[in-house]
Amino acid sequence: MPKSQNPFEIDFDSYILQSEPSMQEKGKLWQTAIGLQQVDGLTPSKYLYETAKRNIDGEITIEEAKQLIDSYYESKENRTSNDDDKEEADKVSVRIREILAENTFSFTPDLLLSIHKRLFEGVFYKVKAGQFRNYNISKKEWVLDGESVFYANADMIYQTLDYDFSHEKTFDYSKLTMEEKINHLARFIANIWQIHPFGEGNTRTTAVFTIKYLNSLGFKVNNEPF
Structure with missing residues (x-):
């Protein structure tokens, strides 16, 4: 995935190349989940990236990450169409991250x-x-x-x-x-x-x-x- 110029994005490559195995794997999953939003021209929010980083660092579980994203949009006021796009990108990203981590098929x-x-x-x-x-x-x-x-x-x-x-x-x-x-x-x-x-x-x-x-x-x- 090409590196974005967005200043708040995670440097996934650094996580993947330099971190311990569990962090590497979570970094790869998030990189894929977020990258797949590009197929529909969507870009996740700064809050999603912050939440993803907390999950990669082991601060929160994926279930807690999902709850944080849901709560963030439930409490958001004065919404715009851009907020709707961000909500879709954020919620779908965290759900893809969850599904790809499951060893079921x-x-x-x-x-x-x-x-x-x-x-x-x-x-x-x-x-x-x-x-x-x-x-x-x-x-x-x-x-x-x-x-x-x-x-x-x-x-x-x-x-x-x-x-x-x-x-x-x-x-x-x-x-x-x-x-x-x-x-x-x-x-x-x-x-x-x-x-x-x-x-x-x-x-x-x-x-x-x-x-x-x-x-x-x-x-x-x-x-x-x-």
């Missing part, structure tokens, strides 16, 4: 639902967290130079996901080179993303799922691929 479409619900419950109001969309959408994507993408029909989302998951679950990686493995994994993840099962939050949900899936396969992943 289930290779099913239901995990996508679970991740989406945990990331966006109480954050999104126009769409329901943890539910597949029930309407068809198409959007112009900046990653495709503004070209439109047509996603899966709403009434076929679960069936399409189930097909892709079933195919991936039985796929044999044993005879592939590393490059071939990576190419296949990239195709699988691209298929999941193009289904776009949720009204909002697809990229971050898919990214978190991807990191956990790759970790389960023995890969070490940060936010840079995203």
Whole structure:
């Protein structure tokens, strides 16, 4: 992740390179969680960075960090649209940090639902967290130079996901080179993303799922691929 010029950000690289193992790991998790907000053009607040630093330093637990972020926005007055963006970035960052630290994984479409619900419950109001969309959408994507993408029909989302998951679950990686493995994994993840099962939050949900899936396969992943 490129180093930001924001003066209150943590120097994650210093934590990762110079700290004890537990601090290194927490630094990596926070770096990924915060970095993934960039896929939707969001930047966390100064308070989130301060809270992340306290967690990395061992001063507070991740659960206490979540509570501090929630309380911070509950008590905030005279809100602006910028505050709404900061709240989304802060809350989703701390939730990603929590999920990525958990040593659990289930290779099913239901995990996508679970991740989406945990990331966006109480954050999104126009769409329901943890539910597949029930309407068809198409959007112009900046990653495709503004070209439109047509996603899966709403009434076929679960069936399409189930097909892709079933195919991936039985796929044999044993005879592939590393490059071939990576190419296949990239195709699988691209298929999941193009289904776009949720009204909002697809990229971050898919990214978190991807990191956990790759970790389960023995890969070490940060936010840079995203």
